[in-house]
Amino acid sequence: MSLTTLAPGATIGIIGGGQLGRMSAMAAARLGYHVHVLSAEPDPPAQDTAHRVTIGAYDDEAVLRAFAQSVSAITFEFENISASGLDLLASLCPVHPAGSILAISQDRILEKSFLGDHDIPVADWVSVPDRDALPEAVASLGFPFILKTTRFGYDGKGQFRIADQEAIDALAAHLPYPLIAEGFVDFERELSVMVARNEAGEIRCFSTTENQHRDGILDYSLAPARIPVALAEEAQRLAAHIATTIGLVGIMGVEMFVSARGALLVNEIAPRPHNSGHWTMDACLIDQFEMHIRAVAGLPLPDPFRHSDAAMKNLIGFEGVGLCDAVLAQPGLALHLYGKHETRAGRKMGHVNALFPLGALPGPYGIAARFDQALKPALEIAQEP
Ligand SMILES: Nc1ncnc2c1ncn2[C@@H]1O[C@H](COP(=O)(O)OP(=O)(O)O)[C@@H](O)[C@H]1O
Ligand SMILES: [Mg+2]
Missing domain, CATH: 3.30.1490.20 (ATP-grasp fold, A domain)
Incomplete structure (x- = not known):
């Protein structure tokens, strides 16, 4: 099979116009690509950063056909596209990651079966x-x-x-x-690994990340996770194994639990950029969105080069919007807003990244004093349990 590389100036199609599409489009622009976004919702967050936006239904054949004909490769930031829609797109244009991967991640039973069939531990x-x-x-x-x-x-x-x-x-x-x-997994903590793979089979994992959820929504992420190095590496090996066996081209978030006995269980996979990878935007030379676009465009995947430790806090709903002024006023924090016109309870409005010198954030099961000082009082980050 010949491997295709998109030249600068090519247009990448992104299905879905949310914040993940918005930030993917920024990374694509930095690499010299144009982005055409297909969004079912009017006024999508990605319209600020994409070259072109089509508003249309994801199951409208005419819309999908015209979209596929206007781009050189298609990816998505939104997972719930129908199998028939994906087949139509794939008949007209390369789609990365492949529809078969999306089909697995769309259905928790197919997902758990796939993981179990490949000896990946699950609940x-x-x-x-x-x-x-x-x-x-x-x-x-x-x-x-x-x-x-x-x-x-x-x-x-x-x-x-x-x-x-x-x-x-x-x-x-x-x-x-x-x-x-x-x-029910009585987990000690939750982890995720962002793993990218290109058609040539190059694989890169970002640092294993620790995630804390509130009301079922990601509240904050810490990178690297405050766990022993051997466990963090095992999580990366698992993620790379899944990426290879599933034939990933693009980026994928692999969510995991650390059980009370210290074992890893994979919770779910998301074959797209992922909220728990947002810290990479400020703490790495190559962030998750660029790694994703590189993989989709057939470019080399370099070491992401994490130059700092990081904490990412989601700005959710009215409470999150209410933190913005404090975040803007506090040195050492990077604010990312998604341009959503309407604030709603539970809606992801933006996120904030805080950086720390390498090694100043964790140390297994320890927490650096600077960590708290830099984030409070603007942000509430939980102490080591
Ligand atoms: N089997 C489980 N045992 C304990 N907690 C769970 C389990 N499944 C999910 N959770 C909790 O709920 C959160 C969201 O569940 P998840 O399966 O990741 O669904 P979503 O697609 O909404 O992210 C998880 O991150 C975890 O905190
Ligand atoms: Mg999840």
Whole structure:
């Protein structure tokens, strides 16, 4: 197979116009590419940074056809494009990552099956296609467990924590089947690895990142994770293994739990730039968005060269918007806003990165004094548990 490299001046198509598309388009522009964004929503965040924007439905054949014919390669920042839409695009233009990867990540059952089939450790799970399958889930997982919609979940949406039989009895008739039931992981912490791979098979992992969620939404990320180096490297090996076996071209976020016994369990994969990789924008020479565009464009993937340790805090909803003035006034913080016109509860409005000298952030299970001072009072970052 001949490998294609996009020349400067080529146009890359991005499906989805959210903040991930906005920031991918900035990276593409820096490398000399144009970006054409296809967004189903009017006024998308990516319209400020893209060369061209089409507003149209992701399942409209005429829209997809015209979009594919206007670009040299297609990628996406939005995962819920239909399989038939992806097939149509792929018949007209190279699509990276491939639709088959998206199909796996779109469906939690396909995703868990794929990971299990490749000996990647995951939490215990049971498919719950309908109400009749609930007793089997209870019998095999025990309480507590989590029910999740198999498709279209994000930021903790479509999830139901089930503590006991009473909770099931109350919910069973109203749940949005099909579901997956997952054993509740009493995790010690959550990690993620951003891994990029190009068609030539070059692979790069960013530093293993520690993530803290609040109300099901990523609250902040720390890089590198405050864990022993051997565990951080094992997480990167797992991510690279998944990228290779799935045939990734592009970037992918691999979310993991560290179990109470210190073992890694993969939670989910996201074959696109990922919120937990936003720290790379200020702490690395090559950030996750550039690595993604490089992979899609067939360019070499260099070492990302993390020159600093970093903390990323999401600015969510009204509370997040309310922090902006303090962030702007405090030295040492980089503010990134997404240009969303309307603030809503739980909506990601922007993020802020704080940098630290290498080694000043962690040390396994320790925390540097400077870390707190630089972030407070503007930002609340939890202490080492
Ligand atoms: N099996 C589980 N055990 C414990 N916590 C979980 C489990 N699954 C999800 N969570 C928590 O919920 C968060 C969101 O779940 P996730 O499966 O990543 O869905 P989403 O697609 O919404 O990100 C996770 O980051 C984690 O904090
Ligand atoms: Mg997740």
